[in-house]
Amino acid sequence: MAGTVKQSARVEVGSYDTKSVSYGVRGATDRADIALGVEHFRTSGFSAVSPKGKSADDDGYENTTLTAKGSYDLTENLNLYFAARGTKGITELDSPGQPNLKDDMHYRQVSGKVGANYLAFDDRFFSDFSVQVTDIKREQDFEDASKQNSVFEGRKVKLDYLGEYDVSEKTKLNFGGDWSKEFSKTNDPIDDSSSIGGAFLQLMIEPLNGLSLAGSARFDQHSEFGSFVSRRLTASYEVNEDLRVRTSVGNGFRAPSLYELNHPSYGNQNLEPEESLSFDFGIDKKWLGGQLSTSATYFNIMTDDLIDYDFSTSKYNQIKGTSRSQGVELEVRYKPIDRLVLTAGYTYTYSVGPDKKRLAHVPLHDLSVAMNYDLTDDIALNVNGTYLGENLGSDWPNIVDMEDVFLLGAKASYDVTEEVELYVRGENLLVQDYELINGYQTSGLSVYAGVSASF
Template sequence: MSYRIFANALRKPIASKTLLLSSGTLLAALAASPSAQAQVTELEGITIYSANKTPTEAAKVGSSVEVITEQQLASQSRSFVKDYLEQLPGVNFSQNGPPGSTTSISVRGANAAYVKVLVDGIDISDPSATTTQTAFEHLLVGDVSRIEVLKGSQSGLYGGDAVAGVISIETKKATKLGFSHSGGAEYGAYNTFRGAYTAGYATANGSNISLSVQGVDTDGFSAAAVGREDDGYQNLTFSGRGEYILSPSAKVFFAARSLDAEHNYDGFAPPTYALGDTDDFGKSVQHAGRVGTEFSFLDGAFQNTIAVQGMKVERDNFSNGLSSGWFEGDRVKGEYKGVLTFNDQLSLLAGADWEQTGAENNNSTGRETADVTGTYAQLMMEPIDGLVLTGGGRIDDHSAFGNFNTYRLTAAYLVPGTETKFRASRGTGFRAPSLDELYGSYGFAPDYGNPNLKPEESESWDAGIEQGFLDGRIKLGVTYFELDTDNLILYNFSCGMPGALCLTNVEGTTQRKGVELSAVALVTSGLAVTTGYTYVDTELESGDRLPRVPRHNFVVGFDYQPIDKLELNVTAKYVADTIDSNGADLDDYFLLSAKASYEVVPGWKAYVRGENLLDEDYQTTTGYNTPGLSVYGGLTMSLPNN
């Protein structure tokens, strides 16, 4: 398994420069166990896709990127994408109750509105939400093969909403010749059943198609901490992707996904209007797809991609069985990207895109829209051996706010003959107010939206060093980062008073800064240990902190394979010093999880896993429950088993 991949890599007679773990893969190793060892391999075998919008060797990437591989996902067999993301340095989540409840991410202190999420290149964020953001509560992991987390302001390549970074998710692709399939089923705590199945077919010339279906059904637990009734959740998700090779220099591709989810939640019931048990429930339906073509000229030196994508989401809330609100959002986007490689030391990336988003709800007077047209370019060069520089910029023309210019610069230096890598990046970003922030109206607050809001503008930088020891058996890394935002949009708690708008721009600069530390070690041929610590400090111009951003976050993972077919995984996480949006301190908490799996027959594994094994009582949002000690058992298969 993964620890053996690590051990075998260390035995290979490779050049010293290939032993250094890249920033991204080193930090990804902290996510958990087997992942760690699987990531500590030769750099030639590691490719980063999101950092430069084109495949790039990890050693040449100057941005902070973390990678979660399919092996990592299998090592823990958890249910949601967020379960893995929250183990990465600098990433944290808060949730309003059981599975399916509103879930919010923070990356280096910036919330979901500043993080662009792509699944097979599809932007799945909801334009009808309060801020344009992704509903992480519905992102299941059963069809996922790889996740890249690109940190820092990335608007120079990805446009608005990529202020804190980009999360790029790739679903499973058929790579084995002929027919193959994989899947699994699980049952456990809270009467939870989860299943996933993927079937694929690939031909000798590279054409392939794969289709996945996955779902979860759980009774859940009370969303309100004072409640007693269970709040359940159901999710059924379909996805697929494929490529058809037209010639050695051209292909067409598609990706599609659809989800249908329903969740119960607790509200504020009369006469006291305190959070407690209610019969409220919500439904969410989302459909999205992307089609395009890739073709090359000049013997492959000039690579081109043209694609179009669309997405629609519908959400309904019900109270006592009656509709209490509906929301609809949609997006259509066209894109072109070209990469011209002059030689091994010089390449040029250029592209353009256009998108229109729309949104309306039961209180709006009609459908509101926004259009953005963007053009960008980036030069990548290696002036001396081991030093790779990139520099690029982007111009976005927003239908409501005009032009915004952003840039990104990176540098990576792998010291020849050593296991030392230095890297740094600097970039700017902007976030235009969402349609809801501009025009939203909810009856009780007719002036919720503020059409006079100004876009937020940001600048970030980070710098880090990774160092290997003992021929790569020990890897250490440290990164310092800062993210400053002007014109931050915040909720005004005077909302509802005459003349008071609910949303306003905050004067001055909002600061986020911190340090990420990481280490991974192969203790023995069958035992690997990974650790990561993140410190994040946030401050508004007023001196107040941003809510739900822990100052301290520590993760440690152990992987042990005592015998050939038995794999053990233990992950622990400690979170401390967090405040909520009401200014109240949230309790520190420590979570311990473990999994044991055994290969019953080739291709089939049985496992048992436990979460919150110490039955920690904690909250990530004031007044909302979190799961207690939970045990699950499952079976996975992958056939044919190579």
């Protein structure tokens, strides 16, 4: 049983006294594999206060993350696996209404998953069962001694089953179910829990060459908010090797999380579930023998009782009635020569609330462009730009216009050897002074350099 071991490491330093290091090791045999990793990130940050005044100070952040995953083939058809992740971090925040004071937000999350999957009937039947546990704690330590620390602790346990059966070459059946229970505890004190269980069935068929149809239904039962049935239909037709049309329609349901309900500072116990109905239609087309590819999609999403976070009040709230988000997504990819790839994506989103007024924090125009050019076999260049136009901000109780912004970034990398890469990247190269959320400052010109290696 021969085994292999591979290692990887990365170090990056840059603006705002930013430092990031990571290391990973992976081992594998014919029947088993395991991977371990550690990463530490730290930055002094920049002030989130806008406009920046005498009371503004840098808001730092740091975290450490440990990961582990592995699997073992107990037999040719039975595989056991696990995954674990732990993160601990601190974020410096400006105290609400007192930017001269600094609060610390301590964050810890530990999660684990174990499972098994099984193949049967000549690999036509696939079955997977898993158990997951996630434990979270967030504590805001106020510098103002007159305020009580804000503490939220949450835990989630989930059982999940997924089955896939190839009925025939052109017919596939997916089915499964899951059950989860959440627990939350705060210093208010609030001690709460909720559970939700569901089952789903999906049928995928290809009645004609090039035509793929799928229909699914799911039933959910929530301990606090009752039952809900969601359905979805999708269709895709390949007219020829260069042209495809596709569409889907479906409804959805989302109950508010215990964090959204119960967090001492941000929670809102009056939240109700949101329900949605969505539709999309798209066309994918290739040109010039595949050198140029384009994609266009129209989407329309209607949401009843949308759950939103209001940055101006620092609270989750509910927009009663029907909110609508509709628009068009366009994508283009062009490869004129082997070493050069040009891409662009544009999204027009018209998002309004029940009062027909546009919602905050959803730009009307979102454009991204990029150029990737391999100067040599060892040197690669990337230039990317993002334009956000006609965005709105929230300044309770008013909605305000935000300035349009164009952000330019670039990256250059050099393969010293097959195992070692050096790179440098820059963000906000045009030194734009902008906000994405009204009243919250963003990063200025920043440059980072790093080295990554595998051995």
